[in-house]
Amino acid sequence: xxxxxxxxxxxxxxxxxxxxxxxxxxxxxxxxxxxxxxxxxxxxxxxxxxxxxxxxxxxxxxxxxxxxxxxxxxxxxxxxxxxxxxxxxxxxxxxxxxxxxxxxxxxxxxxxxxxxxxxxxxxxxxxxxxxxxxxxxxxxxxxxxxxxxxxxxxxxxxxxxxxxxxxxxxxxxxxxxxxxxxxxxxxxxxxxxxxxxxxxxxxxxxxxxxxxxxxxxxxxxxxxxxxxxxxxxxxxxxxxxxxxxxxxxxxxxxxxxxxxxxxxxxxxxxxxxxxxxxxxxxxxxxxxxxxxxxxxxxxxxxxxxxxxxxxxxxx
Amino acid sequence: xxxxxxxxxxxxxxxxxxxxxxxxxxxxxxxxxxxxxxxxxxxxxxxxxxxxxxxxxxxxxxxxxxxxxxxxxxxxxxxxxxxxxxxxxxxxxxxxxxxxxxxxxxxxxxxxxxxxxxxxxxxxxxxxxxxxxxxxxxxxxxxxxxxxxxxxxxxxxxxxxxxxxxxxxxxxxxxxxxxxxxxxxxxxxxxxxxxxxxxxxxxxxxxxxxxxxxxxxxxxxxxxxxxxxxxxxxxxxxxxxxxxxxxxxxxxxxxxxxxxxxxxxxxxxxxx
Amino acid sequence: xxxxxxxxxxxxxxxxxxxxxxxxxxxxxxxxxxxxxxxxxxxxxxxxxxxxxxxxxxxxxxxxxxxxxxxxxxxxxxxxxxxxxxxxxxxxxxxxxxxxxxxxxxxxxxxxxxxxxxxxxxxxxxxxxxxxxxxxxxxxxxxxxxxxxxxxxxxxxxxxxxxxxxxxxxxxxxxxxxxxxxxxxxxxxxxxxxxxxxxxxxxxxxxxxxxxxxxxxxxxxxxxxxxxxxxxxxxxxxxxxxxxxxxxxxxxxxxxxxxxxxxxxxxxxxxxxxxxxxxxxxxxxxxxxxxxxxxxxxxxxxxxxxxxxxxxxxxxxxxxxxxxxxxxxx
Numbered sequence: 007x008x009x010x011x012x013x014x015x016x017x018x019x020x021x022x023x024x025x026x027x028x029x030x031x032x033x034x035x036x037x038x039x040x041x042x043x044x045x046x047x048x049x050x051x052x053x054x055x056x057x058x059x060x061x062x063x064x065x066x067x068x069x070x071x072x073x074x075x076x077x078x079x080x081x082x083x084x085x086x087x088x089x090x091x092x093x094x095x096x097x098x099x100x101x102x103x104x105x106x107x108x109x110x111x112x113x114x115x116x117x118x119x120x121x122x123x124x125x126x127x128x129x130x131x132x133x134x135x136x137x138x139x140x141x142x143x144x145x146x147x148x149x150x151x152x153x154x155x156x157x158x159x160x161x162x163x164x165x166x167x168x169x170x171x172x173x174x175x176x177x178x179x180x181x182x183x184x185x186x187x188x189x190x191x192x193x194x195x196x197x198x199x200x201x202x203x204x205x206x207x208x209x210x211x212x213x214x215x216x217x218x219x220x221x222x223x224x225x226x227x228x229x230x231x232x233x234x235x236x237x238x239x240x241x242x243x244x245x246x247x248x249x250x251x252x253x254x255x256x257x258x259x260x261x262x263x264x265x266x267x268x269x270x271x272x273x274x275x276x277x278x279x280x281x282x283x284x285x286x287x288x289x290x291x292x293x294x295x296x297x298x299x300x301x302x303x304x305x306x307x308x309x310x311x312x313x314x315x316x317x318x319x320x321x
Numbered sequence: 322x323x324x325x326x327x328x329x330x331x332x333x334x335x336x337x338x339x340x341x342x343x344x345x346x347x348x349x350x351x352x353x354x355x356x357x358x359x360x361x362x363x364x365x366x367x368x369x370x371x372x373x374x375x376x377x378x379x380x381x382x383x384x385x386x387x388x389x390x391x392x393x394x395x396x397x398x399x400x401x402x403x404x405x406x407x408x409x410x411x412x413x414x415x416x417x418x419x420x421x422x423x424x425x426x427x428x429x430x431x432x433x434x435x436x437x438x439x440x441x442x443x444x445x446x447x448x449x450x451x452x453x454x455x456x457x458x459x460x461x462x463x464x465x466x467x468x469x470x471x472x473x474x475x476x477x478x479x480x481x482x483x484x485x486x487x488x489x490x491x492x493x494x495x496x497x498x499x500x501x502x503x504x505x506x507x508x509x510x511x512x513x514x515x516x517x518x519x520x521x522x523x524x525x526x527x528x529x530x531x532x533x534x535x536x537x538x539x540x541x542x543x544x545x546x547x548x549x550x551x552x553x554x555x556x557x558x559x560x561x562x563x564x565x566x567x568x569x570x571x572x573x574x575x576x577x578x579x580x581x582x583x584x585x586x587x588x589x590x591x592x593x
Numbered sequence: 594x595x596x597x598x599x600x601x602x603x604x605x606x607x608x609x610x611x612x613x614x615x616x617x618x619x620x621x622x623x624x625x626x627x628x629x630x631x632x633x634x635x636x637x638x639x640x641x642x643x644x645x646x647x648x649x650x651x652x653x654x655x656x657x658x659x660x661x662x663x664x665x666x667x668x669x670x671x672x673x674x675x676x677x678x679x680x681x682x683x684x685x686x687x688x689x690x691x692x693x694x695x696x697x698x699x700x701x702x703x704x705x706x707x708x709x710x711x712x713x714x715x716x717x718x719x720x721x722x723x724x725x726x727x728x729x730x731x732x733x734x735x736x737x738x739x740x741x742x743x744x745x746x747x748x749x750x751x752x753x754x755x756x757x758x759x760x761x762x763x764x765x766x767x768x769x770x771x772x773x774x775x776x777x778x779x780x781x782x783x784x785x786x787x788x789x790x791x792x793x794x795x796x797x798x799x800x801x802x803x804x805x806x807x808x809x810x811x812x813x814x815x816x817x818x819x820x821x822x823x824x825x826x827x828x829x830x831x832x833x834x835x836x837x838x839x840x841x842x843x844x845x846x847x848x849x850x851x852x853x854x855x856x857x858x859x860x861x862x863x864x865x866x867x868x869x870x871x872x873x874x875x876x877x878x879x880x881x882x883x884x885x886x887x888x889x890x891x892x893x894x895x896x897x898x899x900x901x902x903x904x905x906x907x908x909x910x911x912x913x914x915x916x917x918x919x920x921x922x923x
């Protein structure tokens with residue numbers, strides 16, 4: 007078990023390392039000069055040279071990479087080539103916002119998916135089950151940002167019940183914070199919930215088929231009791247795996263949803279940096295996002311072993 | 322492999338055929354020129370002349386949807402094509418080669434999964450500028466891991482069967498095995514995956530266009546239509562619905578088609 | 594067996610599903626401590642009969658007729674889920690065929706056994722139930738019961754897992770124990786031990802045993818009485834040694850001949866090839882009325898197109914228009 011954890015940790019760290027190289031390489035292959043971009047068309051040679059020295063782009067590429075990587079390890083994300091402001095604090099702020107959005111969406115998604123999927127599995131040969139399966143198909147087909155736009159159309163514009171976007175810090179205005187959170191979280195959560203429910207339904211059907219549930223019933227447990235006491239943990243295993251797989255897609259949907267609702271999260275930082283060719287910011291944000299995905303996959307791996315005793319090798 | 326197609330498969334096939342038909346038709350005929358700006362006719366409601374109305378620049382919505390379907394299909398096709406053409410051989414080779422190769426390739430595969438299409442597209446957009454080309458490549462690369470995984474699993478299934486082992490012992494090389502035995506086994510899986518990756522690509526392209534990182538104007542694109550119409554949502558609330566519906570129906574059709582094909586090919590899933 | 598209490602009485606049990614009658618007119622009575630074997634080939638309906646007794650028929654199948662169990666006021670057929678779950682594991686219990694998948698892989702053995710006690714309230718409290726579980730594991734002859742109680746199913750062999758399943762079944766001292774091919778999936782060396790364990794356990798608790806198997810040797814070893822099933826019907830019944838040595842039904846005769854019960858060496862010069870019964874078991878739903886065996890029976894005639902009546906002489910019975918007659922028949 008220990009060996010397995012060490013191996014997975016090694017793989018994780020190697021993955022982070024390789025990812026950082028890939029990100030650095032792709033963005034540095036740019037046929038252009040960050041200094042030029044920053045200073046504009048009428049830059050003087052001296053100004054360019056000075057800018058290059060400041061950015062560190064006059065050094066050979068491997069050195070630049072190493073200094074970037076080293077900075078990251080210390081929490082120093084550098085300074086934007088365009089605004090000269092420190093990137094780290096920006097990322098921290100935005101990360102908080104995106105964190106709220108993503109975490110709430112996952113909660114909503116699970117709250118929706120687990121009951122929906124369980125009922126869909128229990129009724130899977132009936133009309134009710136087919137209806138639920140159909141609903142989840144539609145849910146899967148509607149991308150989260152489209153759901154967001156439609157929700158804005160209905161609830162913000164027509165009915166005027168909720169604001170159409172924006173962001174307020176929770177400590178400044180709790181009520182406003184929650185009101186602004188509802189629609190974006192619903193868009194992400196409902197769609198993710200539909201996707202999750204399909205996997206969960208499959209997992210539940212698998213478990214319902216298992217012999218040990220029959221043994222449980224032969225003991226005298228009623229179907230519902232048997233499912234809860236013996237089925238849930240076994241369903242949990244594939245569900246946790248799916249959650250891990252969905253993280254990347256959730257982050258991406260989140261980026262677009264942030265644009266729909268004008269939420270100042272990591273996603274909009276990413277998009278702004280692309281629009282402005284603010285390279286270092288882009289580099290850092292992509293690194294943070296990829297790191298988040300890799301970390302969550304790693305945690306899922308570990309959780310998997312914790313949930314399933316068959317994966318632990320006892321002495 | 323002859324089993325009755327499920328209703329989902331039929332509905333999916335019809336929807337997809339509808340999109341393909343619309344795209345093909347748009348080469349020959351559209352109600353109006355999709356890019357023609359007629360400011361005088363801006364933001365008309367659906368009516369006799371413009372069946373679904375016009376947008377902020379007076380362009381006919383139906384025509385835009387029709388021409389936009391071309392973009393949708395092209396991006397979907399190229400992206401899932403890239404994924405299939407690059408990913409499948411990688412998966413096959415990884416499983417047929419030595420263990421270390423398999424391990425390394427699959428780790429690389431998993432790493433690629435950490436770079437969702439949008440992220441890759443954003444990076445490429447920063448480097449090469451926004452456009453359909455970089456978008457297609459980025460999305461294609463993001464679908465690659467699924468094909469590789471699938472091809473690898475399918476190949477391993479075949480390679481461990483006794484008849485292939487016997488052939489290997491008899492001295493027939495791996496290439497012979499690959500061609501004769503592996504392909505029929507994974508062909509079905511790859512087809513299903515193409516349909517599903519196509520759906521993912523459509524969503525990704527719509528998202529990218531919505532964000533302004535996809536197809537550039539004036540070429541119509543469903544995602545950009547959505548973004549345009551969202552800004553005017555108070556003035557023309559219906560305008561958002563058309564591209565939204567188009568995207569959703571296309572994706573629904575592709576998903577149903579993929580699921581239906583999967584049920585058709587894999588008898589083990591019969592009960593579901 | 595005068596004086597022994599009837600534990601289980603089954604009358605006219607039919608199992609219907611998908612437009613076909615899968616089990617027809619089954620009759621069975623078990624007294625305390627009695628061990629009865631139910632034999633037949635795959636597809637004859639013996640497992641379905643067992644599942645019907647516990648109310649665990651798969652979706653789409655229904656039972657009709659009467660099943661009466663000692664200590665239970667109502668008929669088991671048609672009983673609601675609430676009533677049945679009070680009975681299962683308490684008054685009637687079952688051991689299934691496949692031990693490798695019968696236990697929850699994510700729950701420790703001790704807890705799974707203890708649960709059986711706690712469901713029916715015979716032991717209260719987690720610690721008392723755990724202690725009772727360990728004691729029970731010892732009684733099914735598992736070595737180091739304490740360690741096993743803390744282990745997970747995948748750490749145990751098939752034979753050990755089957756003992757755990759047996760322990761769970763016996764935990765509440767049920768009046769009737771049903772075993773559906775409990776030794777089929779086990780290694781040959783382990784089979785004999787398991788059989789001995791089962792028979793000793795029911796003797797000790799004075800429970801009635803219904804032992805389902807397709808293996809005639811196992812039936813002969815473990816049980817006193819046997820019921821032979823074919824095509825969803827019981828075609829012959831009686832004391833196991835008598836039925837197997839002097840079968841009356843042509844099918845039973847074929848089974849015995851094909852099962853190599855006598856060592857080949859003891860019959861020098863006789864056939865050295867395995868005999869088989871010509872034909873195959875009809876698929877469910879293919880059976881029209883009449884004797885289900887007539888398509889494969891060497892003695893079949895036109896009268897066999899009507900259902901044979903059951904004819905009982907003494908403690909033997911057979912459903913056949915042309916029963917086999919032997920010189921030393923009683």
